[in-house]
Amino acid sequence: MKRGCAVFVIALLLVSCATFTSQKRYSVPIDDSPQTGPKNAPITVVEFLDYT
């Protein structure tokens, strides 16, 4: 029973950490990178890509 509770608590902590991580907002400099769409658009998508 105690073991089950411990597993549950650990799982809860992991889920909390994952949620917290996904909520973080990074500051990503745009600089003179190629871009399209209005500069004052409500959404900015920065895509890191490789062509190969």
Add this chain to the structure above:
Amino acid sequence: MAASSTVKRIMDEYSGKIRLVIKEVPYGNRQYSVKAALASLAAGDQGKYWEMHHLLFDRWQQFDDQSLVKNARDIGLDLERFKESMKSKKHADALQRNLALADELNVFMTPTYFINGKKYVDELTYRELKKIIDEELLHAKQ
């Protein structure tokens, strides 16, 4: 490889509401990876970044010099300017800055997206991306 067709579709559907910014991060300085990225930026110097960007996805893995010059010709670039830019690796510094930024932001695979600063690793399906955009639009209104 980027989820370019998905992003294109979303950009069309949410016209005027999304600003898309590209950061090329060639894998481990692989020869063709770097060349493709340099070609896109060289095309950008002549105002045709997006035309080259789309061709690089449409003609995936055709990144040898001859193929890149063919792309440049097909989108109407000044070929001498394009070749000079490629030869001198004019935009190599920009790629190095992107790689440094990727390292700083812990971007370890592509594509990685930052949508209003929130990080999403790997390809996003149309439904996933649409859901994120709708949530962000709602958040922006609040």
